[in-house]
Amino acid sequence: MQKEKSWFGKLVENYGLPRMIITLFLLLLLVLCPFVGADLPTQISNIIARFSWNGILVLAMVPMVHSGCGLNFGLPLGIISGLLGATLSIEFGFTGPLSFLAAIAIATPFALIFGTGYGWLLNRIKGGEMMIATYVGFSSVSLMCMMWLILPYHSPNMVWGLSGKGLRTTITLEGYYNQVLANFLKIKIGNFVIPTGSLLFFALLALCIWAFLHTKTGTAMTAVGSNPVFARAAGINVDRIRLLSVIMSTWLAAIGILVYEQGFGFIQLYMAPFYMALPAVSAILIGGATVNKATILNVIIGTILFQGIVTMTPTVMNNIIHTDMSEVIRIIASNGMILYALTRKTEGSK
């Protein structure tokens, strides 16, 4: 009885309609690029650079999606661990590439502790994870807004100039780990730049996650997400696996923000972590993931598409219509994508 679908119908089904629309839109922007006077190599370099900044933050979504905890709207919690690592590393006087390693080393215990508490909380409210995660994100950001002022930081590079205490909203990484990954094996041809080190670092972590999902524990994690009762009947400690996924997610977010900072060149404190969760969530959804299925490929495609639109719209659209539409389009794309994904809990695309 089933009607034979046209090749186009099949393509849409396999690739997903929203992903298709966004891909076409991005291609359109790239085609328009030379006509509005923008330099194509620069634009593409921009997309690659932004991909390298954001990739790991998007990757942080994967473990929690696999274990059935849904999308990690509590990403700011992990980001805060990363920020603590970054600021403490500077405070302790590390400089240059060493400060990056120190930041990772210091951020890790924070991520483990915060992740454990967060995971413990999520295990108590099964079924409402994403809602609670959102509020965990909100409240942790607000709490840290106070803490950044109160904590006894002294490094002159970070505190407010006049009072001599309390951290500034933006801290430059010049002299610390600015571009530390990006400059490693950097390829530069004219205006076309590839931050090889950042990409390799992302690839390394992505490979680790991919490999983890192929191990016994990783398999258990996917099964817990797919059907927790089945997993329990197979002797899996469901709560422990979920806790593990939340810790992994939080740690990846901490590392992710450090990588973001080394590319961006600044540490952003106070409300900044607040704005990191939604772009990461929508990126993985654009990549074809759903609330309960996500692959590494979803992460890569999604980050490229999302960041592509974010970087391309200001240059192209603003030249065409002479108003700042980029922000509007970014918000429509990211929030619309999240809304779309939450309304349909179906299987993800490959």
Next chain:
Amino acid sequence: MSSMNEPLLEMKNISKDFFGNSVLSDINLTLREGEVIGLVGENGAGKSTLMRILFGSTMIHETGGYGGQVILNGKEVHFSSPFDAIAAGIGMVHQEFSLIPGFTTTENILLNREPVKKNLVSDIFGDRLNTLNRAEMDKRASEAIRLMGVDIDKKMVISNMPVGHKQFTEIARELSKEQLRLLILDEPTAVLTEREAEALLASIRGMAERGIAIIFITHRLQEILSVCNRVVVMRDGVVVKDTPADQTDVQQITKWMVGREVAGKAETSVRSHEGAKDILSIEKLWVDMPGETVRNVNLTVKEGEILGIGGLAGQGKLGIPNGIMGLYQAGGRVVFEGKEIPLNAPRKCLDASFAFVSEDRRGVGLLLDESLEWNIAFPAMQIQNKYLKKYLGGLVKWRDEKAIREVTEKYIGELAIRCTSSKQKARELSGGNQQKVCLAKAFALNPRLLFVSEPTRGIDVGAKALVLEALRRFNRESGVTIVMVSSELEELRQSCDRIAIVSGGRIAGILPANASVEDLGELMLSQVK
């Protein structure tokens, strides 16, 4: 008013199949005004489906409608929803309560049919804002309660009531509908105490005297005999007996319910394991499984046998494997090969080489969105570290896709699982094939003791035979002890060596599988509460 000679309800040649799986065939039933008929049959005999057809359940339409005619008051009717049935004067009291806990008896009885009066606001904004006429509501509720003949407090809030009174509230609600001509009671006494049940029976007699026809479904046969004019016995989707209630007795009805006309089929090789050692002993087991409470079970399983556990629905037979495997809160002592197995810890049972095929295939048994490979290999991989490649001195346990595919293909072949490939998602298989996947999953664990719960529920006849055969072969060839829980007595008699019957959360008795159906049936009903 129709005369006594003309039946109120006639169901002619009713048949129904679910996707080619026939559940009712050629059912004929007549019912006169003021007549009470008792409808009995084992679980799955087709009682509920028949009542759903009569009550216009949408589920019947969604699955392709039914064959035959339903004639009410001499006119053929086609109910497309319960609302049509209610409008035509049919009321139904379900096993599960449909009451609002925070509302009083009166409010529940008259819900959405409340008498109203106009007020200023409703004059402007329409009838939806009319005020409830409390005095009139009280009067109508009292009238319904009086009709029922059992006194219940009409101001009490439902959540504060004992279950019996909730049941009576439901009945009163049906009675308060003026057009009510025919009332279906689906196991109304299952939750009542003895006194309440007697009150209900008296009320049934009273309602019948007022000319309401009643279809009474129950497992308590004594009640049927004491209140009904006629007994209708169903088995395997056909009416096997339709007889006046005063011309029969409990034994006879039991025999009709469980007996089969197909002779010579039940006599299979029943083996005695008299000398075998006890592989599992269960002492004072209780399990808090909703709807299947186990109260106090003592049972020993002999090595190498197939032990059947039978009983009526809700008596606790399903609770036994679910409790032992740690899926529901349980207590008591379970000793396997001389070692005590801790309860409420699924992993411990699995480590002791138990395996369990759950009755809830889609909920517990399968990863619906994953491939067959995952479904079959997962428990063995997690519990016994099978199908893993170890690297870095066992630190990294990598999934061995090749071994997983091999074992999956082996079971696809052995159990004749019909699928497109071992990568197909479990969701896409038919019920019978899903059940085979569940079996394969358990077989892959190489258990010493296998619990199988309702292995043939909801699967067609062909797959049924295959599943039972696979279980028997597994028992004979691998020497695995099997405990098989099933609602279908005939299936237990075919496959098992001994059958334990659970009634009222306890073991009512254990008989060899070739015992007569009458004896087994009697045990089933012995402690029904």
